[in-house]
Amino acid sequence: xxxxxxxxxxxxxxxxxxxxxxxxxxxxxxxxxxxxxxxxxxxxxxxxxxxxxxxxxxxxxxxxxxxxxxxxxxxxxxxxxxxxxxxxxxxxxxxxxxxxxxxxxxxxxxxxxxxxxxxxxxxxxxxxxxxxxxxxxxxxxxxxxxxxxxxxxxxxxxxxxxxxxxxxxxxxxxxxxxxxxxxxxxxxxxxxxxxxxxxxxxxxxxxxxxxxxxxxxxxxxxxxxxxxxxxxxxxxxxxxxxxxxxxxxxxxxxxxxxxxxxxxxxxxxxxxxxxxxxxxxxxxxxxxxxxxxxxxxxxxxxxxxxxxxxxxxxxxxxx
Amino acid sequence: xxxxxxxxxxxxxxxxxxxxxxxxxxxxxxxxxxxxxxxxxxxxxxxxxxxxxxxxxxxxxxxxxxxxxxxxxxxxxxxxxxxxxxxxxxxxxxxxxxxxxxxxxxxxxxxxxxxxxxxxxxxxxxxxxxxxxxxxxxxxxxxxxxxxxxxxxxxxxxxxxxxxxxxxxxxxxxxxxxxxxxxxxxxxxxxxxxxxxxxxxxxxxxxxxxxxxxxxxxxxxxxxxxxxxxxxxxxxxxxxxxxxxxxxxxxxxxxxxxxxxxxxxxxxxxxxxxxxxxxx
Numbered sequence: 001x002x003x004x005x006x007x008x009x010x011x012x013x014x015x016x017x018x019x020x021x022x023x024x025x026x027x028x029x030x031x032x033x034x035x036x037x038x039x040x041x042x043x044x045x046x047x048x049x050x051x052x053x054x055x056x057x058x059x060x061x062x063x064x065x066x067x068x069x070x071x072x073x074x075x076x077x078x079x080x081x082x083x084x085x086x087x088x089x090x091x092x093x094x095x096x097x098x099x100x101x102x103x104x105x106x107x108x109x110x111x112x113x114x115x116x117x118x119x120x121x122x123x124x125x126x127x128x129x130x131x132x133x134x135x136x137x138x139x140x141x142x143x144x145x146x147x148x149x150x151x152x153x154x155x156x157x158x159x160x161x162x163x164x165x166x167x168x169x170x171x172x173x174x175x176x177x178x179x180x181x182x183x184x185x186x187x188x189x190x191x192x193x194x195x196x197x198x199x200x201x202x203x204x205x206x207x208x209x210x211x212x213x214x215x216x217x218x219x220x221x222x223x224x225x226x227x228x229x230x231x232x233x234x235x236x237x238x239x240x241x242x243x244x245x246x247x248x249x250x251x252x253x254x255x256x257x258x259x260x261x262x263x264x265x266x267x268x269x270x271x272x273x274x275x276x277x278x279x280x281x282x283x284x285x286x287x288x289x290x291x292x293x294x295x296x297x298x299x300x301x302x303x304x305x306x307x308x309x310x311x312x313x314x315x316x317x318x319x
Numbered sequence: 320x321x322x323x324x325x326x327x328x329x330x331x332x333x334x335x336x337x338x339x340x341x342x343x344x345x346x347x348x349x350x351x352x353x354x355x356x357x358x359x360x361x362x363x364x365x366x367x368x369x370x371x372x373x374x375x376x377x378x379x380x381x382x383x384x385x386x387x388x389x390x391x392x393x394x395x396x397x398x399x400x401x402x403x404x405x406x407x408x409x410x411x412x413x414x415x416x417x418x419x420x421x422x423x424x425x426x427x428x429x430x431x432x433x434x435x436x437x438x439x440x441x442x443x444x445x446x447x448x449x450x451x452x453x454x455x456x457x458x459x460x461x462x463x464x465x466x467x468x469x470x471x472x473x474x475x476x477x478x479x480x481x482x483x484x485x486x487x488x489x490x491x492x493x494x495x496x497x498x499x500x501x502x503x504x505x506x507x508x509x510x511x512x513x514x515x516x517x518x519x520x521x522x523x524x525x526x527x528x529x530x531x532x533x534x535x536x537x538x539x540x541x542x543x544x545x546x547x548x549x550x551x552x553x554x555x556x557x558x559x560x561x562x563x564x565x566x567x568x569x570x571x572x573x574x575x576x577x578x579x580x581x582x583x584x585x586x587x588x589x590x591x592x593x594x595x596x597x598x599x
Contacts (some may be wrong), residue, residue, distance in 0.1 A: 016494035023496030027409035031422045033402050034470060038425045038461055041436070042350040044443045085425045099339030107333060108340070116340060118587060119347050125583050126576065127524025129550045133557045133572045134353055137565060179346055186343060209330035215409070240433025243550075244526035245557060267527070274442070275452075290439045294432065301431035304582075 029315045039312065041294075044260040049288035051281050060291060066253040068277075073285035075292060081263040082293070085170055086238040088259065089177030094231060096178070097185030098220075101227075104186065105193035106215050117190060126307060132247035133174045140167040143175075148260050163258040168250040171259040176244045178253055181234035188233060192226020192311045198261045210313035229307030240293065242267040351576070355525055358573025361566040363396075363442035366574075371537050377563045381571055383539050384547040387454065391533055392523045393547055394458035397463030399522075400515055406466070407473025407511075412499050417553040437463050438528035457533025461522040463472075468521065472514025480506045513586045520582035524575055526550030549575055 044131050063074025104113045144167030151161045196219050196295040204214035250262020369380030410419055441460035480503050488498040516546045540546030549571050556568035
């Protein structure tokens with residue numbers, strides 16, 4: 001009786017080990033697909049932009065010509081549009097987002113805070129074309145007939161608010177981007193604020209600080225890395241945003257100082273011109289714009305992730 | 320005097336944060352109200368059953384875009400979910416020292432890439448080599464977006480399965496893959512499925528990667544032809560100069576947002592805890 005058992009036991013183990021080995025191999029192969037996609041993406045962007053990189057060189061990044069007929073292409077108006085709309089959007093969404101995050105973490109009771117945060121996070125789940133639809137059909141007419149004339153008559157002495165009121169333009173795109181970025185800022189900043197240890201608040205209050213002083217001078221500085229992380233996350237999202245911006249930025253490849261003027265962004269010009277660009281320098285120039293955008297968002301996202309990792313996991317969860 | 324000043328600052332600033340939160344949350348309701356009002360009065364039976372009419376003509380529906388979206392998203396899910404699921408199992412269960420963090424990092428990286436760039440990838444891979452736009456190309460683009468979402472969601476929910484369950488199965492003599500297949504995955508299935516549904520809901524709303532892969536179509540589109548989808552239709556209908564097309568864009572927007580809301584709210588209810596929103 002003992003002999004067959006002794007023979008079969010190692011065999012059974014070998015079968016199980018082979019099974020595990022196969023399972024591991026399959027899992028590794030599928031996981032490698034993720035890596036392959038990113039490698040392929042970088043490779044295709046680099047190869048696809050070859051014609052443009054060779055013909056236009058570094059001048060591509062600083063030229064503002066965009067003329068498909070004479071094959072002159074410059075990225076500057078698009079980079080400018082992407083940067084200026086993201087910047088103005090953050091000017092609006094940072095105070096709003098951080099303020100709301102402070103309310104949700106410090107003042108609202110946990111139940112209310114969770115429910116409100118869920119509602120805010122729903123905004124981040126909405127497709128961007130929905131924002132575009134709403135912005136194009138309701139916000140643009142509003143901007144054209146009320147907001148922009150008002151800005152011109154009251155702040156027209158600043159170069160930022162001059163020129164005709166089209167409704168579409170940098171300012172409208174920035175407003176839409178502000179609405180699209182604050183859910184990220186609120187959600188991540190709130191978590192960073194909740195991770196601040198309760199003792200920090202208690203110590204400040206015990207020393208006679210008001211609730212606001214304890215929050216602004218103690219809690220917020222403690223969570224600042226996480227808040228910066230949330231801002232970079234919002235920035236990366238704003239820069240890569242395509243549909244909503246395409247619908248309201250005005251699609252004109254020029255650089256204007258006025259926020260009311262129509263402009264263009266990197267993502268929008270790719271969205272608008274890629275399908276009609278037949279192979280050649282024009283499509284290569286668009287792929288190179290994609291490469292620029294890819295590089296920018298990778299850097300900003302990487303920074304955001306580092307900052308967020310640095311703050312999560314320390315401290316108690318609730319004050 | 321100084322104390323009063325500090326108290327005033329306290330009340331003013333704390334109220335200001337409340338106003339910020341109110342503005343943020345009310346944005347959700349303003350958006351939903353606009354969609355419900357404009358979409359509700361535009362939505363009719365024809366929207367679901369009729370093909371689009373010729374440019375500028377009144378009437379017709381977006382039946383082809385609804386079917387096209389199902390086609391593109393369905394195929395993308397068939398490709399993306401298994402890959403993401405098994406990659407997620409790898410990250411949670413096999414978790415090699417150097418390779419797993421690399422995969423995790425690339426998945427996050429891919430998650431943060433603007434969707435329009437994924438469109439460029441699908442364009443160079445599929446459209447250029449097949450020499451025409453197709454629903455298939457659109458599916459590939461969406462699958463590329465879906466894979467990292469499903470990977471990270473699967474990993475996250477499998478990690479929540481208690482270690483003692485795995486140890487119990489292993490102690491009873493089950494092999495590792497048997498433990499994963501019969502204990503770990505069933506135990507984490509609720510969360511994993513929810514993560515998949517959220518991922519599919521997210522790609523169903525994407526239009527940028529479809530603009531130059533699936534393109535658009537006024538008629539029914541096969542898997543190998545340019546195909547209409549709801550998000551791309553919303554875009555073209557919204558920027559058109561025709562009131563009736565705006566009406567259809569609102570109706571399509573309402574349908575799309577209803578899908579997103581159903582997926583997210585049911586995910587919230589199923590998990591009865593905070594959902595992790597796709598970041599980046």
